[in-house]
Amino acid sequence: MDDRVILRVGAKILIPFILLFALYVQFHGDFGPGGGFQAGVIFAAGFILYALVYGLGTAKRALPPTAVYVCAAAGVLIYAGVGYLTMALGGEFLAYNVLRHDPEHGQELGILLVELGVLVTVFGSMVAIFYAFAGRRKVQT
Amino acid sequence: MIELVDVALLLLLSVTALAIVRQQNLFAAVMMAGIYSVLSAGLFVVMDAVDVAFTEAAVGAGISTVxxxxxxxxxxHSEHKPKHRPILPLLVVALTGGVLVYGTLDMPPFGDPANPIHHHVAPHYLEESEHEIGVPNVVTSVLASYRGYDTMGETTVxxxxxxxxxxxxxxxPGPRRVLVNGLWTTVAREEESPELEADEAPATEDDEPKEDDDG
Incomplete structure (x- = not known):
């Protein structure tokens, strides 16, 4: 491991910026290209880079598989939960207008929440699939 | 000028596809598949579909390659010699490709504003999105609000x-909960050590990660 100092230091410098860029893509999706899906993939790519450079064991200690599985399921729950919340507030399923007094603000809040759900599910699913692929390596060789 | 970019991208796309088919080294084939995705993303940018290009670059060239x-x-890393003759698969592929190309002949001309798709709900989305949703990016407002059901389905998929x-x-076995110093913590269970006892869980802390060969 110690003979790849450039890789390790380079990854350490890059990963925070990758995660930050994912958040930028997430919250800037209303104004430019991007959104929950792209942000989730980029966020997952940051963690996958960490796993590739520092090893699967280290990555699994930083982000246990259980947390990843919970993420994958929680995003769908957040998305559907927003739908039920709008129903509880007297609107139709996923009609965000009722979330705030001002329909436009309600729409903005609703979009923000469902995009968060997409981000969480995509992130969890991508990392879970990567863990599944990478975890088999040791068994075969 | 834009036609020149189109031709160049499509040409590079075809060259990459042919190179993938002819390549025996799978490592090189995977790398070229990544290049293929980046070129597709470039094509999407030329067609003003930046959101799609973003996804293609992140998923196709990034995660898929990994x-x-x-x-x-x-x-x-190396491809095995196929046991069967390539005649039948070639025939099936050529036939399917021919049918698909035949199918495109009935499609309306690309980018024509008179196409039916531009006269259904699209004008409403483009004109009213600013007032109804208040989000400048119409792609986002269609994905997350007008077509919220569809996106929920995609997330579920x-x-x-x-x-x-x-x-x-x-x-x-998957990860499990173990009692460490009176605290319930989740640890990743190693496949090779099924005999690991619950109170030995901290032993996983010092195993050297070995699975970063292509990092």
């Missing part, structure tokens, strides 16, 4: 895909 490399680490892959590939 997963393919992970697969190569399991199956080896991604979740289902992850569950499917885990059912097929994830092997051995």
């Amino acid at each position: 997963l393919m490399l992970g697969t190569l680490a399991l199956v080896g 991604i979740f289902a895909a992850a569950v499917g892959v885990l059912l097929l590939l994830a092997r051995g």
Whole structure:
């Protein structure tokens, strides 16, 4: 491991910026290209880079598989939960207008929440699939 | 000028596709598949579909390539000689391709504003999105609000895909909860150590990670 100092230091410098860029893509999706899906993939790519450079064991200690599985399921729950919340507030399923007094603000809040759900599910699913692929390596060789 | 970019991108796309077909080294084939995705993303940018280009670049060139490399680490880097003659598959592919090209002949001309797709709900989305949703990016307002049901379905599909892959590939016992110093913590259980006892859980802390061969 110690003979790849450039890789390790380079990854350490890059990963925070990758995660930050994912958040930028997430919250800037209303104004430019991007959104929950792209942000989730980029966020997952940051963690996958960490796993590739520092090893699967280290990555699994930083982000246990259980947390990843919970993420994958929680995003769908957040998305559907927003739908039920709008129903509880007297609107139709996923009609965000009722979330705030001002329909436009309600729409903005609703979009923000469902995009968060997409981000969480995509992130969890991508990392879970990567863990599944990478975890088999040791068994075969 | 834009036609020149189109021609150049499509030409590079064809060259890459042919190179992937002819390539015997799977590592090189995976790398060229990544290049193919980046070129597709370029084409989407030329067609003003930046959101799609973004996704293609992140998923096609990024995550897919990593997963393919992970697969190569399991199956080896060189292609085996096929046991069967390539005549029948070639025929099937040529026939399918021919039918698909025949199908495009009935499609309305690309980018024509008179196309039916531009006269259904699209004008409403483009004109009213600013007032109804208040979000400048129409792609986002269509995806998350007008077509919120569809996006929820897509999110569920991604979740289902992850569950499917885990059912097929994830092997051995999953992570588990162990009692460490009076605290319940989750640890990743190593496949090689099924005899690991609950109170030995901290022993996983010092194992040297070895699975970063292509990092």
